[in-house]
Amino acid sequence: MNSRPTKLESVSIMCFQHCRKDVNIFYMDNMPHDCPVCGSDLSTAELRIPPFCIPSPFLAAHTTPCSVVVQPTGGHFLEHYQILDDLHIGVTNSQGVVYEYSELGPRTVAGSSWQQCICVYTDLAGMEKWDQWLDHQCHQPEWTTQRYDETAHNCYSFVLSFLRSIYQTQSEPSTHPSNTAVSSSRDRAGRLQSSSECVNLETVLSDKTTFCEQFILPKSLLATKYIALFKRLNDERVMCQQTNS
Numbered sequence: 001m002n003s004r005p006t007k008l009e010s011v012s013i014m015c016f017q018h019c020r021k022d023v024n025i026f027y028m029d030n031m032p033h034d035c036p037v038c039g040s041d042l043s044t045a046e047l048r049i050p051p052f053c054i055p056s057p058f059l060a061a062h063t064t065p066c067s068v069v070v071q072p073t074g075g076h077f078l079e080h081y082q083i084l085d086d087l088h089i090g091v092t093n094s095q096g097v098v099y100e101y102s103e104l105g106p107r108t109v110a111g112s113s114w115q116q117c118i119c120v121y122t123d124l125a126g127m128e129k130w131d132q133w134l135d136h137q138c139h140q141p142e143w144t145t146q147r148y149d150e151t152a153h154n155c156y157s158f159v160l161s162f163l164r165s166i167y168q169t170q171s172e173p174s175t176h177p178s179n180t181a182v183s184s185s186r187d188r189a190g191r192l193q194s195s196s197e198c199v200n201l202e203t204v205l206s207d208k209t210t211f212c213e214q215f216i217l218p219k220s221l222l223a224t225k226y227i228a229l230f231k232r233l234n235d236e237r238v239m240c241q242q243t244n245s
């Protein structure tokens with residue numbers, strides 16, 4: 001679990017079609033010399049679809065400011081992650097520094113140490129406000145080492161509490177760092193855009209399960225597919241896949 005993550009910039013999964021429109025051919029590193037479907041020499045062949053890069057769902061946290069980011073609790077996505085493994089969640093500030101809560105209490109870590117994460121939500125309009133509120137939350141008495149509980153009061157609790165605070169829709173107490181920020185966020189963010197539909201904010205943030213279903217599951221499924229492709233290509237270098245059409 002301590003091995004260094006595969007450098008994301010060195011991972012490039014490519015896809016093309018040669019002779020059949022119902023077969024995608026994937027490769028990593030170098031394009032095969034011959035078509036794995038019909039055996040033709042590809043150096044002179046015309047391709048139905050020329051090679052294009054499959055977008056990676058992973059990024060380094062320092063490249064995605066004001067975001068909710070997720071990575072495996074142990075190890076790295078590409079090398080170690082198995083479906084149903086525990087995920088750790090944090091929030092980046094405007095500089096891409098990750099704020100996280102664990103048995104070590106609340107802390108900030110350089111976004112570069114979250115090399116392979118998935119970003120499940122971003123709010124670039126919130127820049128200043130996120131920084132101010134993240135610092136504020138870290139100093140609240142409920143986020144201490146002693147209060148940490150692996151299932152009931154954990155990294156998800158920390159992130160959900162932060163999002164609820166920043167996007168709350170009820171009228172707001174004076175304990176928050178800026179009432180101005182509260183009003184503007186309330187006006188703007190009555191609804192959040194999830195991966196597939198516009199959903200009610202209060203519903204999404206009401207509990208961990210709903211939040212995971214709306215924001216984390218769709219992205220982690222994409223990540224799982226990409227990891228499966230990466231692992232096969234790591235072994236086989238080239239693979240064919242029947243398309244659905």
Ligand SMILES: [Zn+2]
Pocket residue numbers: 018019020035036037038039040
């Ligand atoms: Zn072919």
